[in-house]
Amino acid sequence: MAPPRTLFDKIWENHVIAPQGEGTYLIYIDLHLIHEVTTPQAFEGLKLAGRKVRRPDATMAVADHNVPTSDRGRGIDDPESKLQVDTLEHNVKEFCVPYFAVDSINQGIVHIIGPEQGLSQPGMTIVCGDSHTATHGAMGALAFGIGTSEVEHVLATQTLIQAPAKNMLIEVNGGLGAGVSPKDVILAIIGKIGTAGGTGHVFEYAGSTFRDMSMEGRMTVCNMSIEAGARAGLVAPDETTIAYVRGRPYAPKGAAWEQAAAYWRTLPSDPGAKYNKEAHLDAADIAPHVTWGTSPQDVAPITGRVPDPAQVDDPLKRAAMQRSLEYMALAPNTQLVDVPVQRVFIGSCTNSRIEDLRAAATIAKGRRVADGVRALVVPGSGLVKHQAEEEGLDRIFLEAGFEWREPGCSNCMSMNADKAINGERIASTSNRNFEGRQGKNAKTHLMGPAMAAAAAITGHLADVRQLG
Amino acid sequence: MEKFTQLTGVAAPLPIINLDTDKIFPAVYLKTIKRTGLSKWLFEEIRFRPDGSENPDFVLNQAPYRDAKILIGADNFGCGSSREHAPWALLDFGIRCIIAPSFADIFYNNCFKNGVLPIALPKELVDELMDDAGKGANAVITIDLQTQTITRPDGEKVHFELGAFRKHCLLNGLDDIGLTEQKGAEIAAYEEKARLARPWQFGVVRPGA
Numbered sequence: 001m002a003p004p005r006t007l008f009d010k011i012w013e014n015h016v017i018a019p020q021g022e023g024t025y026l027i028y029i030d031l032h033l034i035h036e037v038t039t040p041q042a043f044e045g046l047k048l049a050g051r052k053v054r055r056p057d058a059t060m061a062v063a064d065h066n067v068p069t070s071d072r073g074r075g076i077d078d079p080e081s082k083l084q085v086d087t088l089e090h091n092v093k094e095f096c097v098p099y100f101a102v103d104s105i106n107q108g109i110v111h112i113i114g115p116e117q118g119l120s121q122p123g124m125t126i127v128c129g130d131s132h133t134a135t136h137g138a139m140g141a142l143a144f145g146i147g148t149s150e151v152e153h154v155l156a157t158q159t160l161i162q163a164p165a166k167n168m169l170i171e172v173n174g175g176l177g178a179g180v181s182p183k184d185v186i187l188a189i190i191g192k193i194g195t196a197g198g199t200g201h202v203f204e205y206a207g208s209t210f211r212d213m214s215m216e217g218r219m220t221v222c223n224m225s226i227e228a229g230a231r232a233g234l235v236a237p238d239e240t241t242i243a244y245v246r247g248r249p250y251a252p253k254g255a256a257w258e259q260a261a262a263y264w265r266t267l268p269s270d271p272g273a274k275y276n277k278e279a280h281l282d283a284a285d286i287a288p289h290v291t292w293g294t295s296p297q298d299v300a301p302i303t304g305r306v307p308d309p310a311q312v313d314d315p316l317k318r319a320a321m322q323r324s325l326e327y328m329a330l331a332p333n334t335q336l337v338d339v340p341v342q343r344v345f346i347g348s349c350t351n352s353r354i355e356d357l358r359a360a361a362t363i364a365k366g367r368r369v370a371d372g373v374r375a376l377v378v379p380g381s382g383l384v385k386h387q388a389e390e391e392g393l394d395r396i397f398l399e400a401g402f403e404w405r406e407p408g409c410s411n412c413m414s415m416n417a418d419k420a421i422n423g424e425r426i427a428s429t430s431n432r433n434f435e436g437r438q439g440k441n442a443k444t445h446l447m448g449p450a451m452a453a454a455a456a457i458t459g460h461l462a463d464v465r466q467l468g
Numbered sequence: 469m470e471k472f473t474q475l476t477g478v479a480a481p482l483p484i485i486n487l488d489t490d491k492i493f494p495a496v497y498l499k500t501i502k503r504t505g506l507s508k509w510l511f512e513e514i515r516f517r518p519d520g521s522e523n524p525d526f527v528l529n530q531a532p533y534r535d536a537k538i539l540i541g542a543d544n545f546g547c548g549s550s551r552e553h554a555p556w557a558l559l560d561f562g563i564r565c566i567i568a569p570s571f572a573d574i575f576y577n578n579c580f581k582n583g584v585l586p587i588a589l590p591k592e593l594v595d596e597l598m599d600d601a602g603k604g605a606n607a608v609i610t611i612d613l614q615t616q617t618i619t620r621p622d623g624e625k626v627h628f629e630l631g632a633f634r635k636h637c638l639l640n641g642l643d644d645i646g647l648t649e650q651k652g653a654e655i656a657a658y659e660e661k662a663r664l665a666r667p668w669q670f671g672v673v674r675p676g677a
Contacts, residue, residue: 022631024631028655057670058673124669149581196486196544229572295488415496434488437495
C-alpha cells in the first residue's frame, strides 16, 4: 500500500514531468498570472529568442502595482509607471495573452482576481512573478512566487525546474475571540516561528480554526506565508472551497464541474501523512496584533509594549532590533496603544476583499477619522468595489472621512502615487513593514482591517475591542 | 548567462540578519523595464544619504570595498519580495558571489538564473570569513566552482556544497529555457495525459477577457 501523502505531495506528484537530476524536477504549471512589474524583461527575452507563449489559455494578465487609485480616466502621470503598463499592454497584444484592462470591472490586484474569477482552483500549480502568490494556496493549490527569469521560462515552456519543498504543518485549533481576525492569526504564526521559520518548506494550515475560516480569511493567512519564509502555504480544499469556486466565471461547468469537484475531494492529506516540521497554536491565545518593527516577525498583541533591545542576548539580533527601533522612532517599553499614526491604509492583496471592507466599515460606521490622519480604503478589484458599493460600505467610509479609491496595489509599496510622505507613521493592512517600503522613511505598523479602522478613528494604534 | 568558474576579489562584510530584498533594491525602482544598469539603486536607502550623497559609513562606499566582488552576509539573506532586480543590481555592481549561513528560497533561486553564486556555509565558517572581510585591502578571497573551494586570504581552503545540476549550469553558462526545450516531447506527453485527466484546465481563457 502506498505511503500516506500530504496535500502538497499529491499536487507535486501530479505535476512532475521528468526528473532533472540531483533532486530537481521539471514540473508543469497549470496557471500563470502575470502583472506589469516582473514581465517586461521576460517578454523581451522571448522576443530576442524568437519564442512564443506556449499556453495563452493558461495565462492571465493584469496591471495592478502602478495603476493610480484615483482619477483613473486621466491615465498614469508618472512616465515610468505609464511605460511599464503600456509595455504590458503591448506585450499581451503581441503574444495573445488574455488581459483585464485597467478600465475593466474585472481589473484588480492579481491575487484578488485569481480566486475571484474562478481561475485559481484546488490542485493546481499556480505561479506569478510576485511572492504573495502564496495567497492562492487558500484554494488548496500549490501557488508560489517566481523571479522574472522563471516568468520567462514559464511563458516559453509552461514548466519550471524545481526541487520539492519539505512539508510543515501549522495547526491552529479553536474559535477566534471577539475582535480577532485571520490577519491576527498569521501575524501570531509569523511571530512564533520567525521570518525564516518556513524556509525550504511549504505550509499546510490545518485545524478547526481553518476549517471554520471563510475562503477570504484563508487567503489572508496564506498570503503572508512568504513572510515566515515558506514559498507556499496551503489549506486543504473542503466543501467551503468547492462552494466558493462553484459558478465563478472561469470555473468548470456542467459535467466538467462534477469531474473537477470529485478530483478536488481526493486532495486533502491522507491520515497518517508525515510532516518534516510542525507548529501548533491555540486560537484562544491570539489577540489583535500589530507589528512594531521592520520585519513581519516583529509582532506583539496590541495590549503589549515595544520590546527592549537591552534584553536581547544575541549581538546581531540586538543590533537589528536597535536599528528597527531607531528607524521606527519608538522607545523601548512604549505601550503600543500610545503610538500615534498619521496615515491609514486599508487595502492590499492581504486584506482588500469584501469581508475585510465589511470589518473596517463596522468600526467606521457612525464615527469620524481623527484630525491629522489621512485614511485610504482601496478595494482589491472592480468586482469587490462594486459589491461594496451595493452594500453601502463606500458611503459609510466617506461619511467617516475615509477616502474611497479604485482597485490597485496602492500604498502597499510606493510604486504609484499612494505613498506615506515625510516619514509618516502608517497603520496598514498590507504585508510588509520593511524600511522605506510604503514611502521614504515611512514607519509601517501592520494589522487587520478592523484594527486599522480603529487606528484611523482614534489617531493612534488602538485595541479594536476597547473602542467607545 | 556568463559562466562562473573562478572568482578572485575583495569580500565585503555585511552582517545584517534578515536582509530583505526591499533593502537590496527598493520597490519604487521596480518601474524599470531593463535588467541592466541597476547598481545605482543597490542598497539605496542605506548607501546614500537623503541629499543623495554617499553615506560614508556604508561598507560598499569605502575603499577597497567599492570594488567588492563577494559579499559575506548573515542569516536569511534576501528574504521578502521575489524581485529578481535584487541579484541584477548586485551583479551590475560587480558582486558575483554571496556567502551566508542561510538564504531565502526565492532569492537563492534567482541568483543562479544570473550567474551569481550563493554559498550557504555553517555559521562558524561564515564568522571566520566575516573576520577576513574586515581586513580591508587584505580581504581578498578566491572562489573556485569546479573544486567547490573558497581560499581565504591566509591560504586556508574551505569546502562548500552545491547541487550538481546548478553547478553544471553555472560552470557552462547554460540557459534554462534551452535545456528545458530539449524535453519538448516529455512536456507534450504530460499535456496529453493532463488534458484527459483534467480537461477543465485547457482552453479556458481566451484573449480579450
